[in-house]
Amino acid sequence: MTLGQFTIFFSILLILIQLIILRRNFKAEHLLQIPISILFGYFIDLTMVMLGFVNPEAYIFKIIYLLIGCVILGFGVYIEVLANVAMLPGESFVRAVSSTWHTEFGSTKVAFDVSLTVIAGLLSLIFAHRLDGVREGTIIAALLVGIIARLFGRALAFAEPLLFPQSAAKKLDEGTGSDAVASDNSIVIVIGRQYGSGQTA
Numbered sequence: 001m002t003l004g005q006f007t008i009f010f011s012i013l014l015i016l017i018q019l020i021i022l023r024r025n026f027k028a029e030h031l032l033q034i035p036i037s038i039l040f041g042y043f044i045d046l047t048m049v050m051l052g053f054v055n056p057e058a059y060i061f062k063i064i065y066l067l068i069g070c071v072i073l074g075f076g077v078y079i080e081v082l083a084n085v086a087m088l089p090g091e092s093f094v095r096a097v098s099s100t101w102h103t104e105f106g107s108t109k110v111a112f113d114v115s116l117t118v119i120a121g122l123l124s125l126i127f128a129h130r131l132d133g134v135r136e137g138t139i140i141a142a143l144l145v146g147i148i149a150r151l152f153g154r155a156l157a158f159a160e161p162l163l164f165p166q167s168a169a170k171k172l173d174e175g176t177g178s179d180a181v182a183s184d185n186s187i188v189i190v191i192g193r194q195y196g197s198g199q200t201a
Helices: 003-025 028-050 059-083 089-101 105-128 136-155 159-163 165-176
Strands: none
Touching (some): 028 089, 059 136, 089 105, 105 136
């Protein structure tokens, strides 16, 4: 199996686990993950061929390429979550866990990635009797991607109301109610009519 084909297989497994976790909350739109996973798997194989010339020999350059990849992937995860549309099963699985057990997405993403790394290491030791395909880069990526996605979320928090005003308004209404007062030093613009005065504040 190619890396892309195995990714498709593993993605389908994650979708099935989401079905178990979400139960009645599993919606028909979650099934969109299946065609997305298939396309993603084949794009992995395609880009593996396209970027085959990228093969750094020096250890420092390997680390640099790894960090660049983590930043790109972390930004992609942030955009994927921000858009709140059909996700890849990896992120959708994390969202299912965080929404069911009310955990923070970024922390849950890190825990999920680290868990997969540990499982991969154990399976490698069991079947290959050595660490094969799991090294320090795997651990760094598992720890960094979720953290980077969370940092993008904090740094670009101002963009969410601009890009998705309805989603931001819904979160504000659900989280604070219509008569709430901000307690986090954020700027709140209140539009209200002073009845009897004929003025709007």
